[in-house]
Amino acid sequence: MSQSTIPKDKDYPKLSKATSGYFEILYFEKSELNSSYFCNDCLYFIHGNDCAIVKKDGPDVDGKESGIIAPYGICTLWFRIQF
Template identity: 45%
Template sequence: MSTTNILSTQKIPQEATQLNKLTKVSSGYMALENFKNSDLHRGYFCYNCIYFMKPNHCAIVTDEGQDLHGKTSNEIASYGICSLWTPNEKEIK
């Protein structure tokens, strides 16, 4: 696969790519399974946080590892939440 055909619109400073992300536990992350089918544009969910990277990643929290409930996954759930949640005004309705 040639990488010359892949363009990115993200502007990440080089020094930022060397930083370690927080673990799910240290960030207070938990997947809220009860809200899996909810309108994620309303409420405090990863989906409408500025750090959420669709479809299931976070810019500052690792994908892998256990959450506060002891559940392990390799993603950040759009219906999850952590203590670092910061509103993304473009997603909140």
């Protein structure tokens, strides 16, 4: 399954950022993220700062609210894209 096959026209139940263990590492905001454990390289990441299984609203594990799923974010549900 690839990112392009996740339908966006239906609302699926998602976990909160805090439940998923999500947080953003701002230090890596401008880094190369294509071979890492960040959201950008996760099967569930939807380009446009969204995720198929984690809500983009609400506080993360640090209590911060950004309103997005950042490519430089990370959570405990990370699953590598396999080509």
